[in-house]
Amino acid sequence: MTAAAFPGEVRDAAAAHALGPDYVRAVGKVVVSHVRNELAGAAAFDEPAIALAPGPKEKWLACRIAMEEYGHHLKFQRLASDLGLGEASHDRALSVFDYQLTSWAEFVVLKALVDLAEVVLMEELLATSYLPLRHLVVRLLPEEHFHVSFGKAHTRELVTDPAALPLVQRAVDDLVHVTVPFFGRSVSVNNDAFRRWGVKQRTNDEARAEWAGRCRQFVEGDLGLRFPDVDRHWNG
Amino acid sequence: MAWPLTVVDQDGRRVTFAEALGPGGARVQELLDALVRGAAEAGVDVDSLALMTPAGTVDLPLARVSLGEGVEAAGQVDGTWLAEVDRRRNGCRQALAAAARDEQMEAALHVAMLLATERLDPHDDADVDAHVASGARLWLVAGAVVSALSGADPDPFLAWGRLVAAGWWPVGPSDGRMVLSACGPVA
Ligand SMILES: [Fe+2]
Ligand SMILES: [Fe+2]
Numbered sequence: 001m002t003a004a005a006f007p008g009e010v011r012d013a014a015a016a017h018a019l020g021p022d023y024v025r026a027v028g029k030v031v032v033s034h035v036r037n038e039l040a041g042a043a044a045f046d047e048p049a050i051a052l053a054p055g056p057k058e059k060w061l062a063c064r065i066a067m068e069e070y071g072h073h074l075k076f077q078r079l080a081s082d083l084g085l086g087e088a089s090h091d092r093a094l095s096v097f098d099y100q101l102t103s104w105a106e107f108v109v110l111k112a113l114v115d116l117a118e119v120v121l122m123e124e125l126l127a128t129s130y131l132p133l134r135h136l137v138v139r140l141l142p143e144e145h146f147h148v149s150f151g152k153a154h155t156r157e158l159v160t161d162p163a164a165l166p167l168v169q170r171a172v173d174d175l176v177h178v179t180v181p182f183f184g185r186s187v188s189v190n191n192d193a194f195r196r197w198g199v200k201q202r203t204n205d206e207a208r209a210e211w212a213g214r215c216r217q218f219v220e221g222d223l224g225l226r227f228p229d230v231d232r233h234w235n236g
Numbered sequence: 237m238a239w240p241l242t243v244v245d246q247d248g249r250r251v252t253f254a255e256a257l258g259p260g261g262a263r264v265q266e267l268l269d270a271l272v273r274g275a276a277e278a279g280v281d282v283d284s285l286a287l288m289t290p291a292g293t294v295d296l297p298l299a300r301v302s303l304g305e306g307v308e309a310a311g312q313v314d315g316t317w318l319a320e321v322d323r324r325r326n327g328c329r330q331a332l333a334a335a336a337r338d339e340q341m342e343a344a345l346h347v348a349m350l351l352a353t354e355r356l357d358p359h360d361d362a363d364v365d366a367h368v369a370s371g372a373r374l375w376l377v378a379g380a381v382v383s384a385l386s387g388a389d390p391d392p393f394l395a396w397g398r399l400v401a402a403g404w405w406p407v408g409p410s411d412g413r414m415v416l417s418a419c420g421p422v423a
Contacts (some may be wrong), residue, residue, distance in 0.1 A: 050375070060310070149362075150367075
């Protein structure tokens with residue numbers, strides 16, 4: 001099966017296994033990438049953010065968000081173990097999580113831009129052939145949207161202070177740069193399999209371009225800052 | 237998640253969650269039991285517990301307010317008081333790390349957050365105030381778990397842990413009052 005798109009819906013893990021190891025591998029790769037990213041999001045960024053928050057309200061919002069990310073991690077992990085995939089979180093996370101968080105500005109820009117990448121990836125999964133995954137993202141997307149709107153609102157608040165502009169601009173430049181690989185390589189055997197099996201519909205470049213477009217709109221339109229050039233192609 | 241939890245230990249024996257956590261585990265289990273009972277819990281002396289803050293007992297008039305007023309008051313919470321709560325919270329974590337009990341701490345927080353994140357879930361996914369209240373209560377639950385496990389005596393988070401479990405959000409000293417918000421029953 002190469003040319004035709006996989007048309008079906010796959011109701012559960014047993015049905016996935018009945019389709020064969022190729023299907024399980026394709027769904028598994030997507031699920032495991034979220035298992036890692038959600039945990040890295042909770043541990044590497046959000047817990048330090050509780051300490052970086054400028055006031056009690058921000059501290060408690062950051063705490064709620066950290067717990068939600070942890071909850072997302074556990075829910076993706078449950079999907080992975082239903083598929084018979086082992087402990088997935090100990091593998092290395094994507095490059096974006098090597099980024100060291102040192103200021104509140106970086107945290108809120110991160111929620112606005114990097115969580116938007118998570119939203120773009122999850123929105124595509126609303127049509128995924130693997131129904132347990134589809135149902136999970138339906139439940140998680142409202143929380144992920146909240147993270148993005150939290151990030152945007154607090155970034156907008158920061159840029160009302162001209163003194164904060166260089167810091168916000170630098171956070172935008174750095175975070176955009178490290179988020180580009182998040183969508184995968186332009187030439188990707190994995191992505192070919194995802195589309196063949198209806199796990200995803202778009203190429204990695206199409207998803208990357210959509211994310212960059214939505215980010216640009218926020219950074220240039222709302223914040224009045226410069227958005228760095230993003231090449232839709234990326235091959236590592 | 238099923239509660240109370242039974243855990244299989246290294247030797248394959250079934251033990252309670254409290255036993256698996258080791259010293260302080262019984263206190264953690266009590267806190268989580270109370271959280272699961274939720275607002276149904278009777279005999280909680282709200283007025284006196286509210287004054288026994290994690291940074292010490294305060295002598296302030298108690299103001300019971302709505303969730304919206306609680307969030308407003310949260311913006312003016314006494315910064316020195318908040319820093320002291322943070323200091324004690326971190327102190328308990330450090331004590332556990334120094335005793336090489338990181339694994340037990342992580343297990344306790346993991347289960348506590350599994351139980352609490354759902355129970356203290358903001359009903360409206362876009363309501364910022366509800367997220368502030370939920371986050372504050374999760375922050376207190378995490379503090380109470382770590383404090384209980386560390387064996388701190390007296391336990392600075394005991395009183396407010398009970399209040400959160402019983403459905404309250406103790407906000408903190410704000411504008412000369414001790415502010416307590418009734419954020420509705422724990423779902
Ligand atoms: Fe998430
Ligand atoms: Fe998120």
